[in-house]
Amino acid sequence: MATEGAYPGYTFIDTGAEGGPYVAIGPRQAAGDEVLFFVGVEDVAAALTRAEELGGTIIQPAQEVPGTSFGVFADPAGHRIGVASAG
Numbered sequence: 001m002a003t004e005g006a007y008p009g010y011t012f013i014d015t016g017a018e019g020g021p022y023v024a025i026g027p028r029q030a031a032g033d034e035v036l037f038f039v040g041v042e043d044v045a046a047a048l049t050r051a052e053e054l055g056g057t058i059i060q061p062a063q064e065v066p067g068t069s070f071g072v073f074a075d076p077a078g079h080r081i082g083v084a085s086a087g
Contacts, residue, residue: 036072038082044069047083051075 041047045062051073052058059080060072070084 034080036080036082038070038084041083041085044071044083044085047071048073051081051083 048058048062048071055076056073058071058073060070062069062071068084068086070082072080072082074080
């Protein structure tokens with residue numbers, strides 16, 4: 001089941017699996033295609049800070065939207081990884 005997200009262009013997918021990951025389809029944000037996986041964390045801001053301490057680069061700082069917070073960092077090789085927390 002898909003529902004329109006809190007922001008225009010984002011669609012959230014309900015997989016029906018209890019405790020499963022959030023799944024969403026969003027509009028293209030760059031010239032190239034991208035698949036971005038998110039890892040569940042307790043504290044998004046703290047996870048981004050730790051990634052930066054370990055040599056990563058924050059791509060998108062912690063954001064709050066209804067039901068979740070999230071952010072994106074790149075590891076030292078440039079691979080993008082999302083972190084998210086429910087609530």
